[in-house]
Amino acid sequence: FVTPDLCPVCSGIKFIERSEGESVVLPCRIDQRIPPPIAFYLKRIWLNATEVVFQYTKFDFSASNPTDKNRISLNGDPSNYSVDVTISNLRTSDTDRYICEYIVKRASSEDERIPGTTEFFLLVSADIPSPMDLELIGMCAGGSTVIPCFAPHNEDLAVEGVTLKRKRGRAPVEVVYHSKWHHNGVHSQFPAERVELSSESGPGGITHKLTLQRLQPNDSALYSCQLLQSGRPASRTSLGRRVFFVSVQDSSYPTLLYALSSVVGVLLLILLVVGTVVIFKGKANRSTKSHPQAEIYEEMIGMQSPSRKLPPRHLEEVESSEYRNCSVKKSCPENYYESPSGALFPRKASQK
Known part of the structure; x- marks a missing residue:
């Protein structure tokens, strides 16, 4: 799992798949520092961006949705840099990306918010989840990713097209459909200029892949590309055997520019103050020299x-x-x- 530099992506994304009614433990950690944190948040940042729980050190936690407090429990304390959040009786609506956030008090400035070391992608299915080969792809907003397409049953049959399915909620949705039998060639929920289909020959034969370009944070989801083969009906209700979780984060360039402009502003202010002091001192010295005092004798x-x-x-x-x-x-x-x-x-x- 590799992300470009200057991308505010957590150090790791952990994929967790559960069925309805099961439980999950989200371990939230940060590196030790001084002073220790005074509070803790668990947040959803994808399908339903909201705060899930909040805990102030040495106090009981509160849940944004009061009905969820009966199925959520916390173990640990923010001041110990570690809190384990357990969510029981999972529902499909719990599917989301979760992050932990610690609050460190700063006496001379606004309290500092420190993200946890791990981001969690929780997928809750209504039925028993089928085994899948999952690969994580992280990138900044505006980037692109290549998703290879695979045969659904590892059969060496003639290829007639490809289909790309995306899963963000309960069921997968077909977002790209390309077939040589389709009168328009390509049907896609992505703008045509953002999707590119390519093929190349290799040791194992011809491989097909889709390139998704200029991705944005709302494009984050599970993706699976399958080959359409002659004599084999395409499944539109499930993901394929190879699944890619694409995580698109906001680019940090605006944040970086804002930080640099703040530093430059402070430096200019310091230079202005120093310059003003130097100018006034120079004027005072010239005034003293222009009116010398008579010597005492x-x-x-x-x-x-x-x-x-x-x-x-x-x-x-x-x-x-x-x-x-x-x-x-x-x-x-x-x-x-x-x-x-x-x-x-x-x-x-x-x-x-």
Whole structure:
């Protein structure tokens, strides 16, 4: 069972066939992680897409259809990464694809939904199921698959055509019919451009096969292609001895693009914030440089800055103000920053 990369297909699909009235156990598992799950879902995703059961850790489960709770039982707990779901008294209406989903709580974001490691395809028949050789085929939406056609009784008779039957519900339905005796050649429920019949010679003789193209999720079903042989009536009520379960999943490219666009958006937002901070810091630095502060000794002695010329009268006011707290009898300390004497400014006669 192989699926292309980037397809959100479960790691495995398990086919289970039962008769009406029997029981089935669906083991739901996920890999251990921290923190452990807080809740669990069992869902149908094909014929009747709905939630089947829900269980919150350490609590009893609830069923979407209350009448089903009497025939459903759970063993295990979501916090233990393992829950076994048993469905008893099966009905043909239980035929569907089932997936398990665990809920992990995230404090800083929306709760995370983690699918189980296995998807289950449950087929419930009204009569005793006949043995069949089943092959699983998985693909993304838009892909194609080749279904070989086989003789119903392994008899080497002349081939007059092929018939393809599909089973999604209770009984198989003929979706492609091709016969050399049919006046239109091919009768198909698929659009003609999506079906291709081909033949090729091999060691075992001529083999016939049908190619179904541009498949979509609603095309998922059991398929069986049989040869129409001369003198043998074709059965239209049952599948052939070789059956293919075709599982078509939504392509993950939209999801991938959405995730990439989200990451790019976050990065652009971060770059925008960082750029804004850098621009504001640059403006602040330029503003500081455009208005330099006078050095402290210039402020103390009243030197004129080259950028701003003070009138001479202002200089006299500064000089006189420097000494208004000094006693005439006690001179101020000899400090070029407090008492302008020496080479900078000669001491005046009144200060000597």
